[in-house]
Amino acid sequence: MADQAGTQNAAPSPRTAVVIGGNRIPFARAGGAYAYSSNRDMLIAALDGLVARFGLQGERIGEVAAGAVLKHSRDFNLTREAVLGSALSPATPAYDLQQACATGLETVVGLSNKIKLGQIESGIAGGVDSASDAPIAVSEGLRRALLDLSRAKTTQQKIRILSKLRPRDLSPNAPGTGEPRTGLSMGEHQAITTAAWQITREAQDDLAYRSHQNLAAAFERDFFSDLMTPYRGLTRDANLRADTSLEKLATLKPVFGTGLDTPATMTAGNSTPLTDGAAVVLLGSEEYARTNNLPMLANVVDAEAAAVDFVHGEEGLLMAPVHAMPRLLERNGLTFDDFDFFEIHEAFAGTVLSSIAAWEDEDYCTRVLGLDGALGSIDRSRLNVHGSSLATGHPFAATGGRIVASLGKTLSEQGGRGLISVCAAGGQGVVAILEARN
């Protein structure tokens, strides 16, 4: 199944794009500390923290790209509006991007490419999401009636339109996490994949436990002191359970896959909760960083997106990164052994473990991915070393920025190469490579 892109070698980049630093606000559980904060509020807070960290007040940045998954229609220009509300120069252009949970990582990829091409010298990539301040839509019946009403000319016409309304039209539509084409929630989709790869409850709980342990340790050693700015009284990710244990996790009742023939293994503990938060990353050319005496944490090397046909059951909803990975590795002439750090977004523990199992499976890799053999194994001690979404929470579009900034800092401290994998709704996914500069 290897396509054309997978057989080419990476074209040499005209310039290098570097990660300079990042900033995020602590992630809050939905309905928690940021219950009354809008996406715009949180994105401004993340931007202002970044501006303060690097002294960018009044500076015209080449471009700011960000997005949100749960987005009000009035926020059509969310990122530009956030820039105008921030301490950046109002002459900084911005655009919104939306690729579900891959939004944040895709903004990094897009702006890095512009930097590599010399179109911009600096960029701020990121994303924000509020599950608390989610848009609520009126029913289709009421919406149509209101639109018709606005076009009606006579009182008679207006009365006729209103008379068609029924009580059921007045109940609002809250946003769902269901896939439009299958009606299944993301968790139910993952439950099918988790079962197919025979991922045990114990393995999932163990991954969740490690995520909390790693994140707690990172806070303990102040790892986030130059990656995070507190917001609304929150100084740590609210979802972090530093005192959780495998025993406690084992007591939780499964919430997804309960209708399958196989044992249900996915609980609230090994799935990410609905979360509010924002994260941004400062990117630049080497020259920009040098001219402004800014640090260079890591190079943004390359990225690859993939999509799978989950609608007809050919592949699991969140398995697209599994397909993107071999294409990215081959283009760059690399294998898993060439990487020192792996950041695989923990949408569900099952997602991470299914992906790893797939890459280790010779039959799957040859049959489905068209490889000569298994893609390879990932050293678990190098996986999500500062915790990931199970512990931090997952404000959809903010996750990419969180991962890129944390990995960039890790690489600047410890050297080496880092691999990022983010799955997304719609059967999509993006993978990317960062590399230390020394």
Add this chain to the structure above:
Amino acid sequence: MADTYLNLVNSPLPARIAKALGLPRPSVLRRYTEGEVLAPHPVLVAGAGAGADALAEVLLGWDIEVRRHVLPGEALSAAVVVLDAATEPAELAAPMLELGQAVRLLVPGGRVVGVLRSVADASGPAEAAARQGIDGALRSVAHELRAGATANGIILRGEATTTDAATLAALRFFLSGRSAYVDGQFIEVSAVPTGSVTDLAAATAAAGEGVSDQPLAGKTAVVTGAARGIGAEIARVLAREGARVVAVDVPAAGEQLAAVANSVRGTALQLDITAPEAAARILDHVRERFGVLDIVVHNAGITRDKLLANMDAARWDSVIAVNIASQLRMNEQFLASDAFSDTGRIISLASTSGIAGNRGQSNYAASKAGVIGMVRAQAAGFEGTGRTINAVAPGFIETDMTARIPPLTRQVARRLSSLQQGGLPVDVAETVAFLAAAAAAGINGQVVRVCGQNLVGA
């Protein structure tokens, strides 16, 4: 937090009632504003001798109308009494009595500045008595002044003259609204070895009118505890004076810290100053972004009040760790680093509690008195270099910290100073900025109280 009594007593009817009842009548202080005119009215330069003459010449050069004697009925912005030539107590009479006439003519917010020589350099008992006598007389004048006027002194050490850059910098500070809440204080000025103060700084200070609006332009200043209160105000004033400010505070205060950094176009550095690597992180940040560290303001501090009988180790230790141990450790590392400027400035926040002690604050007083000890010892080490270290000791300042004092106690505390009110964070910040300037090179090892001449610890 607002001083409602101060506002009340400055409106017509309550003012009359307060006067009739003999209640305190604090004035709204004259504070620095952009474009401040140092002396809109004439300034008296009293005293005989070459030092007084030379200083009068300098003031003329500042476009100030100078009087050598009081003119009956003519309002005065300030009276500068130059007594550097006094050799015995009998010589104080004429200039002090002249000052007495001038005090009656001072405008609200007027200034009295004495210039004298150090007792430590006196040639014998009579000269020492004269010099020490001036100290007592000026402090008394400060108590007597009303309507927001203050009296302070400049003590010349060794070879220092009345027209040294540092003498003039101190004089300008005392004449200005920047010293609004500094009252009854003496600042010692030493002659500076040539070459350690830049020619530019000396020239601009001497020229007066040419004094830069931004004397700290091009300098990089680190302010700890900058997220709020006095620290945030220090960041603002240093930035106003042209410095690039690195605002430091604990990660938990990051949100306010970012707001301060953005408002002064500086950078925010979230770190715990008690961490062993704190100084290294500050130095790394400054080296990478700005090259050289010019100014360090040790402002971060905490209180954990308890009577000593009820004190526990946690309260005692945390106050010592934050308020003094961290400063000692960081200074050691700054001084060992090539990133710390040859003309570096360290300004450390002490407290009047560290001078006079305070009930329930044995731990805090230990830390703040410790700061004063550290500053004096380090100053000796800096002698003959271009570096200085000084302490600023705030008295009752209107902050979140003092807002937690019970209301009645707070009201009394406010009225216990000659200015009969609490100071503002900006008063402390202005004093810090004055000590940070290049022109202040001859001011080293001083403890400048910003307390409105508080009766406590006077």
